[in-house]
Amino acid sequence: DGGITQSPKYLFRKEGQNVTLSCEQNLNHDAMYWYRQDPGQGLRLIYYSQIVNDFQKGDIAEGYSVSREKKESFPLTVTSAQKNPTAFYLCASSILAESNEQFFGPGTRLTVL
């Protein structure tokens, strides 16, 4: 079964701690994306990567970092510099960087206590 997996589904962390959210895809997609969703708001782009070892900042990259060492994996680290980290985080991928349709994972809800 091809798809995008995100783990864990729910994550709790103390304020001031860094936390890394996992995103893996076996769709052989080139491009991967990280979004954040807050209540009553649309999805906002954090980072994206069109190819291995390359990634770009999205609209709200401050306080986040990513890596793309493998085509299948695009982990997101929420650092202590992120002022409001509690949110629902969604990972997505697309076949080619130029593709319009993005496929989403199930998401990780991060709660910072």
Place this chain on the structure above:
Amino acid sequence: DQQVKQNSPSLSVQEGRISILNCDYTNSMFDYFLWYKKYPAEGPTFLISISSIKDKNEDGRFTVFLNKSAKHLSLHIVPSQPGDSAVYFCAASGGVIQGAQKLVFGQGTRLTINP
């Protein structure tokens, strides 16, 4: 600066009737539009899309209409079914930027289908 807007946070429709979800955009460079459906605690799933060279695209019970002059698109669901109850996001794409297609999402509209 909200480039894609869904002005109705929620919509309630009776089962069997038509559901119409609306979306407005401000950026005339957008050339491709998508609708996604999202259930609680799940990722969005792609529903239907339309290119700016068309004004209508139909897929089963779902039809998307695009009015470029008004910078407006709408999603029609006919007939509405209880399983259609979800949050619907409108998204727009403005071409390749730094090697990737960046989607701009609206705030979403929560659709509730009443039996």
